[in-house]
Structure formats: C-alpha cells, structure tokens
Amino acid sequence: xxxxxxxxxxxxxxxxxxxxxxxxxxxxxxxxxxxxxxxxxxxxxxxxxxxxxxxxxxxxxxxxxxxxxxxxxxxxxxxxxxxxxxxxxxxxxxxxxxxxxxxxxxxxxxxxxxxxxxxxxxxxxxxxxxxxxxxxxxxxxxxxxxxxxxxxxxxxxxxxxxxxxxxxxxxxxxxxxxxxxx
Ligand code: IMP
Numbered sequence: 806x807x808x809x810x811x812x813x814x815x816x817x818x819x820x821x822x823x824x825x826x827x828x829x830x831x832x833x834x835x836x837x838x839x840x841x842x843x844x845x846x847x848x849x850x851x852x853x854x855x856x857x858x859x860x861x862x863x864x865x866x867x868x869x870x871x872x873x874x875x876x877x878x879x880x881x882x883x884x885x886x887x888x889x890x891x892x893x894x895x896x897x898x899x900x901x902x903x904x905x906x907x908x909x910x911x912x913x914x915x916x917x918x919x920x921x922x923x924x925x926x927x928x929x930x931x932x933x934x935x936x937x938x939x940x941x942x943x944x945x946x947x948x949x950x951x952x953x954x955x956x957x958x959x960x961x962x963x964x965x966x967x968x969x970x971x972x973x974x975x976x977x978x979x980x981x982x983x984x985x986x987x
Contacts, residue, residue, distance in 0.1 A: 967981050
C-alpha cells in the first residue's frame with residue numbers, strides 16, 4: 806500500500822548531517838565517560854520513541870556497565886505543537902534506588918516532558934545521581950526550565966524530523982535531521 810503523507814522526504818532540508826550527529830555523539834559520550842565512574846553501573850533510560858536512535862548510538866560509546874531501560878510518554882498526539890499535557894504510556898522500570906541514572910531524550914521543546922521525567926524518577930525511584938541528555942534543544946519554545954546536562958545541538962522553532970524524530974510516525978529512520986520549509 807502506498808503511504809500518502811502531505812509532506813515528502815524530497816522536500817526536506819537537512820539541518821544536521823549523519824556525520825555531524827555521530828561526531829557530536831562521540832563528544833557527548835566523552836563528557837559522560839568523564840562524569841560517571843568507569844566501574845559503576847549506569848542506568849540509561851531512553852524516552853521512547855524519539856530517542857531510540859540517539860540513545861542506541863550513545864550507549865555504544867559509554868565505558869561503564871550499562872543497563873538500558875525504556876519509558877514511553879506521549880505529548881504530541883497528531884499535532885506539530887506540543888500539548889504540554891504529558892501522558893505516561895509505560896513507566897515500567899526496575900528499582901533505581903541508589904543508582905546512577907541518565908535520562909535520554911530526543912528533543913526538549915516546551916520542557917514539560919523532561920520535567921515530568923526528571924521529577925518522576927527523583928520522587929519515585931530516589932536514584933543516587935540523575936543526569937539528563939538531549940540530542941536537540943529547542944530553547945526558544947521553552948515553557949518550563951529544564952536542567953540539561955548533555956545537549957547535542959540547539960535548534961530554532963522548527964518542526965524537525967529524522968534520526969528518531971517523527972512526523973505522523975514517519976521519518977524516524979532517516980540517518981540525518983531535517984525540516985520541511987514552510
Ligand atoms: P516537550 O514536552 O514540549 O518538551 O516535548 C517533547 C517531545 O515532543 C519530544 O520528546 C518529541 O517527541 C516531541 N517533539 C518536540 N518537538 C519536536 C519536533 O520538532 N519534531 C518531532 N517531535 C518533536
């Protein structure tokens with residue numbers, strides 16, 4: 806069956822190439838390796854689905870023992886604007902008490918999702934140490950302050966797709982990040 810989308814990949818303008826993304830991930834991994842002890846377990850929590858490619862590439866470059874976990878939240882629905890209303894879809898996690906935790910997001914937009922996740926993990930799980938990484942930071946759209954420890958790139962107020970980020974569920978598989986010109 807042919808998929809009919811109102812936007813076509815050929816119209817996409819590249820914002821960050823595959824090479825730029827991978828180079829930046831190497832730098833972020835170096836920072837994380839310098840922060841957390843090499844012999845202590847780190848629980849990496851990927852916020853699905855958008856962060857899956859970023860988190861997968863990032864953990865390949867980390868040197869400590871890694872436990873890779875996932876949570877699923879939803880805030881966008883079918884719109885291109887964040888609803889600000891974070892819906893937990895699946896928050897199943899093992900005990901994180903006393904552990905080093907790194908939350909990994911694809912993009913921080915309004916900041917509602919990141920805030921929800923950080924508060925939830927702190928209150929419900931009482932980890933020893935919690936850090937937050939995001940590949941993209943849409944600073945200009947921020948409504949709630951977020952303490953970002955590791956940031957890939959800053960982006961303007963554009964709706965971006967690729968490398969895990971979707972439009973109506975599509976384009977997550979692209980190895981680069983782009984946007985549709987208005
Ligand atoms: P926030 O709660 O407004 O910060 O939104 C965070 C979530 O909205 C991200 O994890 C993404 O799933 C989604 N999102 C925000 N901006 C974009 C975008 O430009 N493209 C695709 N998804 C986005």
